[in-house]
Amino acid sequence: MAPHDISIGSPQLPWRENAPSLPDGAIAAAADHSYIWKYGFLARGPSNVREHLPPLYAVWADLLAQAKSAPVRLRDPSPVAEGWRESIRKMPYISPSPLIQRADMDVLIRARQVLVCLLHFYIHSLPVEPTPTTPARVPSCLARPLLALSRALGVPPVVTYADTTQYNYAVDDTNTNTEDGKKRLRVLNNFSGTEDEAHFYLTSLHIEAAGAKALNAIRILLDNQRQHKHQHQHQHQNYDARAEQLTALAGHIRTMNATLANVRNGCAPSVFYHSVRPWYVGCPTRGAWIFDLGGEEEEEGGETLRSRWVSADGVVEPMAGSTAAQSALFHALDVFLNIEEHTHETQKGGNFLMRMRAFFPLADRCFVDALALETRGFRKRGIMSEAEVKAYNDVVTALRDWRTTHVRIATLYVVNQARGIAEKDKSGERETLLDEKGTGGTELVPFLKGVRDRTGEGAINMPEERRRRT
Numbered sequence: 012m013a014p015h016d017i018s019i020g021s022p023q024l025p026w027r028e029n030a031p032s033l034p035d036g037a038i039a040a041a042a043d044h045s046y047i048w049k050y051g052f053l054a055r056g057p058s059n060v061r062e063h064l065p066p067l068y069a070v071w072a073d074l075l076a077q078a079k080s081a082p083v084r085l086r087d088p089s090p091v092a093e094g095w096r097e098s099i100r101k102m103p104y105i106s107p108s109p110l111i112q113r114a115d116m117d118v119l120i121r122a123r124q125v126l127v128c129l130l131h132f133y134i135h136s137l138p139v140e141p142t143p144t145t146p147a148r149v150p151s152c153l154a155r156p157l158l159a160l161s162r163a164l165g166v167p168p169v170v171t172y173a174d175t176t177q178y179n180y181a182v183d184d185t186n187t188n189t190e191d192g193k194k195r196l197r198v199l200n201n202f203s204g205t206e207d208e209a210h211f212y213l214t215s216l217h218i219e220a221a222g223a224k225a226l227n228a229i230r231i232l233l234d235n236q237r238q239h240k241h242q243h244q245h246q247h248q249n250y251d252a253r254a255e256q257l258t259a260l261a262g263h264i265r266t267m268n269a270t271l272a273n274v275r276n277g278c279a280p281s282v283f284y285h286s287v288r289p290w291y292v293g294c295p296t297r298g299a300w301i302f303d304l305g306g307e308e309e310e311e312g313g314e315t316l317r318s319r320w321v322s323a324d325g326v327v328e329p330m331a332g333s334t335a336a337q338s339a340l341f342h343a344l345d346v347f348l349n350i351e352e353h354t355h356e357t358q359k360g361g362n363f364l365m366r367m368r369a370f371f372p373l374a375d376r377c378f379v380d381a382l383a384l385e386t387r388g389f390r391k392r393g394i395m396s397e398a399e400v401k402a403y404n405d406v407v408t409a410l411r412d413w414r415t416t417h418v419r420i421a422t423l424y425v426v427n428q429a430r431g432i433a434e435k436d437k438s439g440e441r442e443t444l445l446d447e448k449g450t451g452g453t454e455l456v457p458f459l460k461g462v463r464d465r466t467g468e469g470a471i472n473m474p475e476e477r478r479r480r481t
């Protein structure tokens with residue numbers, strides 16, 4: 012194994028057991044996470060976002076382009092929106108099996124992303140809010156290929172953070188450099204068509220780009236630990252090298268913090284709250300969405316379309332919408348710092364952050380699992396000198412500070428906006444909005460503050476821990 016090749020040989024994938032006849036190529040490709048050390052969680056490398064689909068599937072991309080140009084809006088009863096929804100219902104059924112057999116990941120990912128955007132345009136433009144008594148019924152020509160592709164990629168059939176962020180950009184070739192020399196990125200899908208929405212995605216993308224550098228520092232730290240595990244000579248040099256990388260890691264997290272704060276310079280809280288966020292909402296309760304599986308032929312290429320998310324009759328289980336809680340980057344940082352037991356504490360209704368891992372791309376999930384195995388003991392074995400403990404605690408502080416900025420942003424963009432609505436509504440009917448939930452469904456402020464406070468608990472109490480080691 013190459014020193015930085017943290018890999019897992021034969022992943023035990025729950026969905027593999029459910030889908031034994033999927034080609035091995037597709038399974039291996041979806042689980043391959045070797046590119047993550049290099050590019051972080053940004054797609055599968057900057058040049059790999061595949062904007063165009065093979066000609067056979069062009070109708071999906073055309074309908075997505077039409078939704079944007081119409082434009083189809085939230086809860087939109089207009090004839091234009093109704094006409095677009097009618098074209099979705101009349102869309103020809105196109106089997107995704109040839110795509111799955113070919114196992115070209117970039118095409119599979121893009122095809123599913125286009126379909127899942129059609130799904131959210133369709134459901135969230137319906138004039139009536141979906142509930143179990145007035146469910147949103149997804150026509151089989153959309154439901155079946157989406158379910159098949161989601162199963163092949165090991166992800167739920169709903170818009171995820173990867174769809175809105177990680178896979179949602181292309182490098183802009185027309186104007187590749189910004190003033191600071193960075194490549195200019197262009198957003199692919201934008202539900203509301205606003206610059207605010209694009210700025211919101213670009214903020215996350217730039218955070219993920221800084222995250223790639225943070226992962227690089229982690230890789231060097233782990234390499235160092237592995238290489239010097241049994242060597243006691245030159246330990247002092249290792250202490251210095253590790254302290255240096257920990258300091259670099261803290262610096263990258265601070266860059267992520269400054270980038271997050273910059274979301275305010277281009278995304279207005281009211282636009283985000285009223286025009287962007289509602290597009291992401293997932294299936295709120297069992298049965299609010301129903302996928303038409305096509306009656307007796309509820310199979311695609313010999314595979315059942317049922318999954319843990321969708322039962323035999325097409326009834327959809329509750330699914331979170333897109334939230335950056337599904338960013339594997341922050342899970343990876345918590346895992347590396349061994350503080351996930353603090354930050355991922357079990358909340359009412361299960362451990363929210365752990366549940367969000369089911370919404371990661373499969374490769375990201377495998378990466379975080381592999382990282383957890385690799386970093387086990389880093390804190391105990393790897394940090395010895397005072398300088399390292401100091402640098403380690405600096406990383407914890409930087410992450411805690413990032414989360415403090417994030418609580419402020421969430422308060423400004425969600426809580427304050429909800430409060431504004433409640434204040435305008437004198438009848439008091441909408442008081443519940445003050446207990447606003449995130450798109451992932453959390454009671455957001457206590458939750459986010461709790462995660463932030465528990466991050467701080469990860470710091471090493473220097474005298475005590477060092478005494479234990481000697």
Ligand code: HEM
Nearest residue numbers: 215218334335336341420421424449450451452453455462
């Ligand atoms: C307008 C900007 C943002 C708002 C309003 C916002 C809001 C929220 C909310 C409400 C949650 C709670 C989970 C849920 O129910 O969805 C959450 C969680 C989270 N968000 Fe954001 N968020 C924003 C931007 C970002 C960005 C740009 C990132 C990083 C790329 C990010 C990373 C996270 C993470 C990692 C969590 C999980 C909790 C934690 O680890 O601290 N958020 N966010």
